[in-house]
Amino acid sequence: MILPARRSFYLITANLTLAVLVSFLPSLLLLWYLLLGLSLSLWLVDGLLALPKHGLEIERQLPANLSVGLKQLIQLRLRHTGKRPLHLVLYDHYPQQVQAQGLPLYLSLPAGQYAEPVYSILPLERGKFIFPQLQVRGRSPLQLWWHDYPIKLKSEVRIYPNFAAISQYTLLATDNHLSHLGIMKRRRRGEGQDFHQLREYRAGDSLRQIDWKASARMHKAISREYQDERDQDIIFLLDCGHRMQAKDGELSHFDHTLNALLLMSYVALKQGDAVGLATFGGVERWLPAKKGQLSLNQILNALYDLQPTLQAPDYSQAAAQLLIRHKKRALVILITNLRDEDTDDLLPALNLLRKRHLLLLASMRELALDQKLTEPVDHLEEAIEQAATQHYLQLRQQTLERVRATGTLCLDVPPTELSTQLINRYLEIKRSGAL
Incomplete structure (x- = not known):
């Protein structure tokens, strides 16, 4: 699809202005014809030059995992194989279950060069969703037209529940830090659990915990210590x-x-x-x-x-x-x-x-x-x-x-x-x- 760019409106304004002057000064009629003919020629030639896609290759790089409520960056990788620089506006068609920031993307890409623009998304719902395509808008050489066209680029993404709490637990998962999460973990010493080790008797240990054979060998009270099953x-x-x-x-x-x-x-x-x-x-x-x-x-x-x-x-x-x-x-x-x-x-x-x-x-x-x-x-x-x-x-x-x-x-x-x-x-x- 071809859309007029800002310079086209400047050219239209110049033609309309001269047309108004011609109504008061008929001697300018030939000049207006020349300007109108030149404008139509420029629009036609520049419009034809705007139609090719200029050898633009695009990839979308998504994170391996997304989770609800955690912002993530989406990277687009562009490779320009054409012979003239491109002025582009990119818009990614993201699923409605996410919010996006940083779109559309504006960039200039010299011939034979790469670009890796990024934008961010915030997943709002869990599930399997599709990024169907990209919308590219490229400016013509004389910047009179925009060539707007889609690029089929289907990407599937899975949005998981927010497992940030698991990462936090992993960092805090020691006996000294579990209380930061409000979780109280105490090893139970007594019967009904898996045997863990022998140790010296401590005040508060029950008599049933005492290992009498080990105590006789060591000539001091030895208790059995148990751990959770x-x-x-x-x-x-x-x-x-x-x-x-x-x-x-x-x-x-x-x-x-x-x-x-x-x-x-x-x-x-x-x-x-x-x-x-x-x-x-x-x-x-x-x-x-x-x-x-x-x-x-x-x-x-x-x-x-x-x-x-x-x-x-x-x-x-x-x-x-x-x-x-x-x-x-x-x-x-x-x-x-x-x-x-x-x-x-x-x-x-x-x-x-x-x-x-x-x-x-x-x-x-x-x-x-x-x-x-x-x-x-x-x-x-x-x-x-x-x-x-x-x-x-x-x-x-x-x-x-x-x-x-x-x-x-x-x-x-x-x-x-x-x-x-x-x-x-x-x-x-x-x-x-x-x-």
Whole structure:
């Protein structure tokens, strides 16, 4: 497509100005004809010269991984094989699930030279997306025209959940620094754990820890020290139903859940446990429990494009499917957004899972409801809203109490605290030897 450039408008203005003068001074008519003929010739010749693509080669270089909320740079590599310099405007057709800064790109490229302009993007959603093409606008030799044309340059990108927390945990993952994340890790010394080492008796050690044979040989009290058990299975049972679309701030409950799940998986894998995943509520995915840090990549690839659906969760079906798929006793972490009307379906499902597994229910509490109770009441409508909110929270609390009465471990936390609370409870379970 050919578009007029600024110099074309200058030339049009000159022709119009002279045409106005001709109406007052007919003697200038020949001059106007000459100017008009020259202008038409220049437009025609320059337009024809603008049509070729001038041997321009373009590549797009994308980062290997993108994550939600983290800004990344996109680099374009241009190679000019033509014989005359180019003046270009580049626009990249990025997916609507990202925000871009720095477009369009303006650059001049001498003949036979390279250029590597960059712009930045901010991913807003997870999933697999396409950069379909580039739009190039090149100026003609006399700068009267722009030649605007697309270049097919398809690039596929995967946008993952924000795993910056995992990087932060990696940097802080020592016994002296875990508290920076609010995670308290203490080695439990006692029975019911894997044997770690022998050491001198310390005040506070139980008599059952004393190794009497070693004490007799060493002529002093020697205690057995135990460490957290390893080789256990952790299975996440993830609700993908419509309630997980609730939002507190920029992220939905579902995105908070994925971030917590990734961090928790990293911690469990570092502890030597195997981690697996099952989803329900409109999307059914199954990832068997596996050990090793490579499993974290498998979990990322299984989750990055997962989105909550409009369906209601079926807890009973999810429990039955999990019992079929995973036979070994495991810590099953059910993450959902609990409602009072869930009792009839949820309790039988929990009882079914508890026959074989240790069960932890993590339910996210909506901050908007807590904030509603703190707002001042000045009108009848506001009083009714607060009363309805209070009644709803009471029913929800009653549901949680009924769940706890079955012997199921429970967490009821705001989405922003899910990661820390989940890891702390997991470490407590490891220390207690309950699994």
